Amino acid sequence: MKHIKTLKTRNLCESAKNGGCGECQTSCQSACKTSCGIANQKCENAEKKESK
Amino acid sequence: MIHQYKLFDLNIVLDVASGSIHLVDDIAYDIIALFESCNKEKVVSSVYDKYKNEVSLKEVEECYMQVVQLKDNGTLFSKDNFESVAGKLKAKSNGIVKALCLHVAHTCNLNCSYCFASQGKYHGDRAIMSLDVAKRALDFLVENSGSRHNLEVDFFGGEPLMNFKMLKDLVAYARSIEKKHNKNFRFTLTTNGVLIDDEVIEFANKEMSNVVLSLDGRKEVHDRFRVYYNGKGSYDDIVPKFQKLVKARGGKDYYMRGTFTHYNPDFLEDIKTMLDLGFTELSMEPVVCASTDESCLTGSDLEIVKNEYEKLAKLMIERQNQGKPFTFYHYMIDLNDGPCIYKRISGCGSGTEYMAVTPWGDLYPCHQFVGEEKFKLGDIYNGVNNTELTKDFQSCNVYSHSECKDCWARLYCSGGCAANAYHATGSIRGVYKNGCELFKKRMECAIAVQIAKMQSED
Numbered sequence: 178m179k180h181i182k183t184l185k186t187r188n189l190c191e192s193a194k195n196g197g198c199g200e201c202q203t204s205c206q207s208a209c210k211t212s213c214g215i216a217n218q219k220c221e222n223a224e225k226k227e228s229k
Numbered sequence: 230m231i232h233q234y235k236l237f238d239l240n241i242v243l244d245v246a247s248g249s250i251h252l253v254d255d256i257a258y259d260i261i262a263l264f265e266s267c268n269k270e271k272v273v274s275s276v277y278d279k280y281k282n283e284v285s286l287k288e289v290e291e292c293y294m295q296v297v298q299l300k301d302n303g304t305l306f307s308k309d310n311f312e313s314v315a316g317k318l319k320a321k322s323n324g325i326v327k328a329l330c331l332h333v334a335h336t337c338n339l340n341c342s343y344c345f346a347s348q349g350k351y352h353g354d355r356a357i358m359s360l361d362v363a364k365r366a367l368d369f370l371v372e373n374s375g376s377r378h379n380l381e382v383d384f385f386g387g388e389p390l391m392n393f394k395m396l397k398d399l400v401a402y403a404r405s406i407e408k409k410h411n412k413n414f415r416f417t418l419t420t421n422g423v424l425i426d427d428e429v430i431e432f433a434n435k436e437m438s439n440v441v442l443s444l445d446g447r448k449e450v451h452d453r454f455r456v457y458y459n460g461k462g463s464y465d466d467i468v469p470k471f472q473k474l475v476k477a478r479g480g481k482d483y484y485m486r487g488t489f490t491h492y493n494p495d496f497l498e499d500i501k502t503m504l505d506l507g508f509t510e511l512s513m514e515p516v517v518c519a520s521t522d523e524s525c526l527t528g529s530d531l532e533i534v535k536n537e538y539e540k541l542a543k544l545m546i547e548r549q550n551q552g553k554p555f556t557f558y559h560y561m562i563d564l565n566d567g568p569c570i571y572k573r574i575s576g577c578g579s580g581t582e583y584m585a586v587t588p589w590g591d592l593y594p595c596h597q598f599v600g601e602e603k604f605k606l607g608d609i610y611n612g613v614n615n616t617e618l619t620k621d622f623q624s625c626n627v628y629s630h631s632e633c634k635d636c637w638a639r640l641y642c643s644g645g646c647a648a649n650a651y652h653a654t655g656s657i658r659g660v661y662k663n664g665c666e667l668f669k670k671r672m673e674c675a676i677a678v679q680i681a682k683m684q685s686e687d
Contacts, residue, residue, distance in 0.1 A: 180257040180292040183304060184683065189248040189570045189640065190303070193314070196569025197321060200379055203328040203583040214668060215568050216641040216675065217561040221379065222569065 446499020
């Protein structure tokens, strides 16, 4: 019996290899303007190559 | 560090440092809860005692070993080793600005008493940004953006459409210079809707990557605060205009952006009103104001709000399953392709890559600091010259907030809003505790919504 299902998510340690291009949106831009969070932002790194 | 919670019929375990998410049954859930505080024998016997009518001892042992395996492969109880690189992204992009919030009008045609910008005046005099100042602001952005291709510019106020002719001329100027400099301007317009007409709709839908339309939901909620100077509510005037604009937008990004206050912590009703009006891209935000303000959310309101977030998540899942999905800004979370670790630890870009420009060209760390003289960074003519303040914002990241170090949500929020922290604690390195509480609840709900979505797609 399978007790644990691991979802497909971006591996944050791997993302360190090619991350940090800085092309993504600034944090509270565009919709909220009053409460920051980064979880809902898209990655815009065109050079991203990493194992998931 | 892990965070585990149950929401709806889901048992969810988040591994904070790796970003892994595990969906588990009750047995694994309980094993994981005991894993770090007890030895194997104790964990297995305790969990077996609880579930012996459902599973064998062998099965509990096998489940325990699955947990060990996840730990060994770095997706459970993983260590956060990122602190040493926390300042790296900001250091690497030192001096690079990629986004400006242009305060094109420090004046407004509405008189909303809850406005953090004091009816658009930001505690100062009314003012309108000239085309010369605005063009110089874009030149400043291009000059300081290094190799960044995508540049974001928000038209903000007050009410930006009170300076519409200038906006059109400025966008034409931007389009005339972007190719030469290998830049792509992404414009956003935030508006209360009063001045929307066919010309605005055509312009916004052609030139604005995003439009943010201020609507608080139910008519009585909206008209409590969003009134003209004669006291009349704006709801009946703006809703048809917003509907026309969104219909003509042809799928381009927009957000209906509402504010909820002490008077409507049951904000899900406002979300439902927006859906009934035909809007599907929604954002509702807690009011930002002094704790003495009558619209400020109270402790008991926060409990109602957290419950509303859960009900909202449930509604999203139901509507998704019915083929009538809608978007809630804070529940948009791309588990598979979200921000990299640098973004997650660097903190808000205010005062470094993002700045606000006043109508006369002064620079502030963000729109929420405008009007607070000690936060003036410099101006668009002479650049940033408040080096102490710049250093302060540059060195501010998720690890510089002591409260964030043992918070499970730190890599989802990156330390939170500097302005909220400052207004709550007097320091940009503080935390706005009420905001944290709501943020954590939103993340739990957002992740549950995404899991439900993934399950329905399987």
